[in-house]
Amino acid sequence: METHIITITYHDCATWYGLSEADVREFVDLGLLQPAPDVPNALREEPIHVARLARLHHDLGLNKDSLEVILAMRQRLEQMQQELHQQRARVHQLEVFLRGSGPLLDVNFR
Numbered sequence: 520m521e522t523h524i525i526t527i528t529y530h531d532c533a534t535w536y537g538l539s540e541a542d543v544r545e546f547v548d549l550g551l552l553q554p555a556p557d558v559p560n561a562l563r564e565e566p567i568h569v570a571r572l573a574r575l576h577h578d579l580g581l582n583k584d585s586l587e588v589i590l591a592m593r594q595r596l597e598q599m600q601q602e603l604h605q606q607r608a609r610v611h612q613l614e615v616f617l618r619g620s621g622p623l624l625d626v627n628f629r
Contacts, residue, residue, distance in 0.1 A: 527569075528561045536573040546572065549583060551590060 527535070529543045538546075546552040547562070551572060555563040562569070575581050575589060 526555045526563050538573050
């Protein structure tokens with residue numbers, strides 16, 4: 520999956536995603552959004568992440584503490600899915616090797 524990162528000002532982020540600038544600043548302070556290190560009052564973030572955060576906050580009415588928990592759970596789920604994919608690939612390689620169909624290769628998906 521390809522990641523697209525944009526740099527967007529707090530004001531533009533608030534306008535495009537239906538958040539207030541105060542919410543954007545608070546999300547940055549909480550670590551839910553990443554500030555752009557070389558641009559003042561701007562974010563460097565994935566658009567889908569900002570949209571997801573805005574939706575959880577506005578559409579579902581979740582408070583900021585709940586957002587932290589949900590986003591942490593989502594990140595952990597993605598890590599577990601990646602680990603599962605790696606383990607399935609390793610099992611497949613082992614099955615191929617045990618059947619004598621090919622060599623066992625060291626595959627690292629990280």
